Amino acid sequence: xxxxxxxxxxxxxxxxxxxxxxxxxxxxxxxxxxxxxxxxxxxxxxxxxxxxxxxxxxxxxxxxxxxxxxxxxxxxxxxxxxxxxxxxxxxxxxxxxxxxxxxxxxxxxxxxxxxxxxxxxxxxxxxxxxxxxxxxxxxxxxxxxxxxxxxxxxxxxxxxxxxxxxxxxxxxxxxxxxxxxxxxxxxxxxxxxxxxxxxxxxxxxxxxxxxxxxxxxxxxxxxxxxxxxxxxx
Amino acid sequence: xxxxxxxxxxxxxxxxxxxxxxxxxxxxxxxxxxxxxxxxxxxxxxxxxxxxxxxxxxxxxxxxxxxxxxxxxxxxxxxxxxxxxxxxxxxxxxxxxxxxxxxxxxxxxxxxxxxxxxxxxxxxxxxxxxxxxxxxxxxxxxxxxxxxxxxxxxxxxxxxxxxxxxxxxxxxxxxxxxxxxxxxxxxxxxxxxxxxxxxxxxxxxxxxxxxxxxxxxxxxxxxxxxxxxxxxxxxxxxxxxxxxxxxxxxxxxxxxxxxxxxxxxxxxxxxxxxxxxxxxxxxxxxxxxxxxxxxxxxxxxxxxxxxxxxxxxxxxxxxxxxxxxxxxxxxxxxxxxxxxxxxxxxxxxxxxxxxxxxxxxxxxxxxxxxxxxxxxxxxxxxxxxxxxxxxxxxxxxxxxxxxxxxxxxxxxxxxx
Numbered sequence: 001x002x003x004x005x006x007x008x009x010x011x012x013x014x015x016x017x018x019x020x021x022x023x024x025x026x027x028x029x030x031x032x033x034x035x036x037x038x039x040x041x042x043x044x045x046x047x048x049x050x051x052x053x054x055x056x057x058x059x060x061x062x063x064x065x066x067x068x069x070x071x072x073x074x075x076x077x078x079x080x081x082x083x084x085x086x087x088x089x090x091x092x093x094x095x096x097x098x099x100x101x102x103x104x105x106x107x108x109x110x111x112x113x114x115x116x117x118x119x120x121x122x123x124x125x126x127x128x129x130x131x132x133x134x135x136x137x138x139x140x141x142x143x144x145x146x147x148x149x150x151x152x153x154x155x156x157x158x159x160x161x162x163x164x165x166x167x168x169x170x171x172x173x174x175x176x177x178x179x180x181x182x183x184x185x186x187x188x189x190x191x192x193x194x195x196x197x198x199x200x201x202x203x204x205x206x207x208x209x210x211x212x213x214x215x216x217x218x219x220x221x222x223x224x225x226x227x228x229x230x231x232x233x
Numbered sequence: 234x235x236x237x238x239x240x241x242x243x244x245x246x247x248x249x250x251x252x253x254x255x256x257x258x259x260x261x262x263x264x265x266x267x268x269x270x271x272x273x274x275x276x277x278x279x280x281x282x283x284x285x286x287x288x289x290x291x292x293x294x295x296x297x298x299x300x301x302x303x304x305x306x307x308x309x310x311x312x313x314x315x316x317x318x319x320x321x322x323x324x325x326x327x328x329x330x331x332x333x334x335x336x337x338x339x340x341x342x343x344x345x346x347x348x349x350x351x352x353x354x355x356x357x358x359x360x361x362x363x364x365x366x367x368x369x370x371x372x373x374x375x376x377x378x379x380x381x382x383x384x385x386x387x388x389x390x391x392x393x394x395x396x397x398x399x400x401x402x403x404x405x406x407x408x409x410x411x412x413x414x415x416x417x418x419x420x421x422x423x424x425x426x427x428x429x430x431x432x433x434x435x436x437x438x439x440x441x442x443x444x445x446x447x448x449x450x451x452x453x454x455x456x457x458x459x460x461x462x463x464x465x466x467x468x469x470x471x472x473x474x475x476x477x478x479x480x481x482x483x484x485x486x487x488x489x490x491x492x493x494x495x496x497x498x499x500x501x502x503x504x505x506x507x508x509x510x511x512x513x514x515x516x517x518x519x520x521x522x523x524x525x526x527x528x529x530x531x532x533x534x535x536x537x538x539x540x541x542x543x544x545x546x547x548x549x550x551x552x553x554x555x556x557x558x559x560x561x562x563x564x565x566x567x568x569x570x571x572x573x574x575x576x577x578x579x580x581x582x583x584x585x586x587x588x589x590x591x592x593x594x595x596x597x598x599x600x601x602x603x604x605x606x607x608x609x610x611x612x613x614x615x616x617x618x619x620x621x622x623x624x625x626x627x628x629x630x631x632x633x634x635x636x637x638x639x640x641x642x643x644x645x646x647x648x649x
Contacts, residue, residue: 054558054643074563074638082560093555093646097249107559115241158560 001162001193002028002051007060009046020046022216024060028162028195033188033226035196035204038213044197045166047213051195052085052164053077065161082110086155090167092147094139100150101126101135107158118157125153129183145176152183156192163187163194169203181206182229202227243573254577257541261578261622262585264534268527268618269589269610275523277597277608282516292333292471293367294479295503296458296486305493314490314499317453324458324482331462331478336364338457339445346438347414348400355396356437357415359445360459367459368428375409375424382423383441390420393435394427415440416448462506468513475506527618534622539629542574546633553637554645563638567631574630575623582619590615 009021020043028034038044049055050062053069062069064084072080086107087093094103101122108118126132129149139147148168155163165184169177181203188194188208196207204210205227212220247254298314321337339359346355358364365377373394382389390413392400401408412419420440428434446452462478465471479502486492492499546553553566590610597608637645 049643052558054646055641078557078560078562081558087558089646093551093558095552095555097246102245106556109238109242110556110560110562110565112238115238154559 001030001032001065002026002195003061003063004051005061007047007050007062008058009043009050009055010058020216021050021057024216024218026211026218026221028193030161030193031188031191033185033194033196033208034211035198035207035209036211036213037199037201037204039199041215042213043216044199044213048164048166048195048197051162052087053081054087078110082107082158084161086158086160086163088148088151088155088163088165088168090170092139092144092151092171094147094150094154096139099136099138100131100142100153103139103150104154104157107154111158122153122157125157126150128156129153143176144172145179148172148176148180149183152180152187156187161193163192165194165196167197167199169198169200177203178229185226185229239569239572242569243576246569246573247577253541253545257538257577257626258581258584260534260537260541261581261626262588264530264537264622265582265585265615265619266589266592267530269586269615270592271523271527271530272614273589273593273597273608273610274605275520276610277600277605278519279516280608281602281604281606282512292462292464292475293505294460294462294475295505296460296482297456297501298486299498299501301492301496302498303493303496305496306491308491314486314492315454316456316458316486316490318455319453320486320489321455321458324485327485328478328481331474332460333463334363334366334461336361336367336459337442337455338364338459339442339449339451339454340456341445341449344415344438344449346396346400348408348411351400351402353396353399355393357445357449358437358439359442359455360439361442364439364459365426367461368434370426370428373425373427374407375422377424377426378439378441383443386443387441388418388420388444389423389440390415391424391426391439392422393432393437394425395432395435396438397425413438418448468510472506472510475504479504531618531622535625535629538574538578538622538626542626542630543633546570546630546637550637550640550645554640554642554647557638557642558646566638567634570630570634571627574626578623578626579619582622586615586619 004024004026007021007024007026008019010017010019012018024047036044036047046055050057053072064080067080069080095106098106101119104122104125105118108121113121123132123135126135129152131146131149131153134142134146134150139150142150148171152168163184168184169180172180177200184194184196185206196203198204205224206229207224208226209221209223211218296316298316301308301310301312301314304310316337318337325332325335337360341357343354344357346353360378361383362377362379365372375391377391378389381387392408392413397408400413401411408422408425411422413422414420415438426435426439440448442455446454460478462471462475465474483500483502484494486500487494487496490499549570556566557563593608593610600608
C-alpha cells in the first residue's frame with residue numbers, strides 16, 4: 001500500500017538547514033496497523049505529513065497504492081488526499097462553526113457528492129463511532145474524546161485507502177485514549193490500513209507493528225503482538 | 234459559481250458568522266448610502282440653479298446707456314449717452330457672425346394705457362419681431378409683431394398677460410382686435426404674451442419701433458439693445474464669443490459717442506452668459522466637493538471591506554488548512570472566499586443604494602427650495618460605485634485567500 005525509498009527532508013531554519021529525515025526506507029501492506037514511534041524531533045510527524053501529502057519530500061520515492069507521489073501540483077494533491085487518505089490530528093482540527101455531521105460530511109463535499117447523500121453517509125459514520133445522537137452539536141459542545149471520534153468519522157467518511165493519525169490520543173486522558181484506540185483497532189479489523197504516530201508506548205503496543213525513529217532514521221521495525229484496547233478500558 | 238452546493242456552503246458560513254457579515258455589510262452599505270445622498274443633493278443644487286437661469290434665453294446680452302463718468306477729449310463727465318438706429322444697424326452689420334436674434338428697444342416708462350373705462354400705467358417698448366425669442370416669451374393669444382407691421386407702420390400692440398387681466402375685465406372676451414389707447418392714440422391689440430418669469434415681466438406693451446419713436450418723440454434714438462448669440466458647441470466657446478462680441482460692440486459705441494475707454498458707467502452691458510458662468514463655476518465647485526467627499530467615503534468603505542476581508546481570511550487560515558487536508562482544491566477555496574465576499578458586498582451595496590434612493594425619493598420633495606430642486610442621482614453612477622466596491626471587496630479577499638491557499642496545509646493547520 002505504501003512504498004518509501006530513501007526519503008530525505010530538511011527544513012530551512014533561518015540560515016542553517018535542519019536535516020529531519022535522513023533516508024527512510026519503509027513499506028506498509030494493506031490492512032496493517034502500524035505505529036511510528038520516536039522522541040520529539042525524531043522526524044515522525046514530518047514523515048507522516050509527507051505520507052499525507054501535506055508536505056513534500058526533498059528526495060526519494062513514495063508510492064501510494066502503486067502510484068508515484070512526486071511533484072504533484074496542488075490540484076492533483078488535493079484529489080489524492082481526498083480519495084486515498086483520511087487524517088486524524090492530535091488537535092482534532094474540526095471546523096468550529098460547523099456541526100459534527102457537517103464536519104464529517106466535508107470531505108464528501110469535496111468529492112462532489114450531493115448534500116442529501118453526504119449527510120446520509122455522514123450520519124452512518126457518526127453512528128459507527130457512536131455519536132449519532134450528537135450529530136447536530138458543534139465541536140465546542142463535545143468532549144475531547146467525542147471530538148476525536150468525530151474526526152475519525154470524518155477521516156472514514158471519504159472511504160480512504162489509508163488512515164493517517166498524528167498523535168490521535170495526544171490530547172486525551174488515558175481512558176479516552178483507550179476508547180479511541182479501541183475504535184481504531186475496530187476499523188483496522190475491518191481491513192483498513194492505519195498509520196499512527198505516537199510517543200506513548202502503551203498506544204504503540206495496541207498496534208500490530210512498531211517502527212522506531214531516531215534522528216531521522218529507522219532504528220527498529222518489529223511486528224508485535226497486539227494488545228486489545230478493550231482489555232484496558 | 235452557480236453550484237447550489239457552493240451556495241449552501243456559503244450561506245452556512247455567513248449564517249454562522251453573523252456579526253462579521255453584518256459589519257462588512259454596514260461599511261459597504263453606509264458608503265454607498267452617503268454617496269447617493271451627496272450626489273443627489275449636488276444634482277438638486279444644479280437643477281435649482283439651472284432653473285434660475287431658465288427665464289431668459291441664457292445667452293442673451295442687454296445693452297443700455299447712462300451718463301458718462303469720466304472726462305474725455307474735453308467733454309465733461311455727466312453727459313447723457315443715447316444710442317441711435319444707426320448704431321443698432323452698424324453693430325448688427327459688423328457683428329453678423331455672432332448674432333442669432335437682435336432687437337433695439339425704444340422704451341418709455343409709465344405710459345397710461347386705456348381700454349374703455351379701465352386704465353393702467355405700463356412700460357411701452359418699440360421692438361423688432363426677434364425680441365420675442367430674446368425674452369423667451371410665449372404667445373398665449375394672437376401673434377407677435379412682424380416685419381409687415383414695421384414696414385407698414387401699423388399701430389398694433391402686443392400686451393402682457395397681466396395687462397390683459399387689468400384692462401380686459403370681461404374674461405370671456407378676447408382682447409385680440411380691440412383697440413387700446415396709448416398716449417391717446419388707438420392701437421389694435423394683436424397678441425397677448427406670457428413670460429416664464431411671471432407677472433413682473435408681463436406688464437409691458439410692445440409696439441413696432443418706428444411707431445414708438447414717433448409716438449414718444451424719440452427721433453432716431455433707442456434706449457437699449459438686446460441680442461442673443463448663435464449657439465456654440467460648448468459653454469466655454471459660447472462665453473468666449475459673447476465676450477468678443479461685447480468687446481467689439483462697446484468699443485464701437487464708446488468711440489462713436491466719444492466715451493473714455495475706461496468709462497464703465499456710460500454704457501451698461503448685461504451678458505447673461507457671464508453671470509451664468511459664475512454660477513456654473515460655483516455649481517461645479519459644489520459638485521466637485523460632493524464628489525470628493527463621496528469618493529473619500531467610498532475609499533473609507535473599500536478600506537473597511539479590505540480590512541474585514543483580511544481578518545476573515547487570516548482567521549480562516551486554519552480552516553483553509555483543514556479543508557485542504559480533506560481534499561479541497563485551491564480554486565475551490567479561493568472561489569468560496571471570493572464568492573462570499575462578492576455576495577456580501579453586493580447585497581450590502583444594493584441595500585445602501587436602495588435606501589439612499591428611497592430617502593432621496595421620499596425626502597426630496599420636502600427639501601425643495603429655490604436652490605435645491607428634484608434631488609436625484611444618475612443611476613449609472615450609483616451602480617458603478619456599487620460595482621467598484623464589490624470589485625474592491627473581491628480584490629481585498631482575493632489576495633489573502635490566494636496567499637492562504639498557497640501555504641502548505643501543514644503550516645496552515647499549525648496556525649492558531
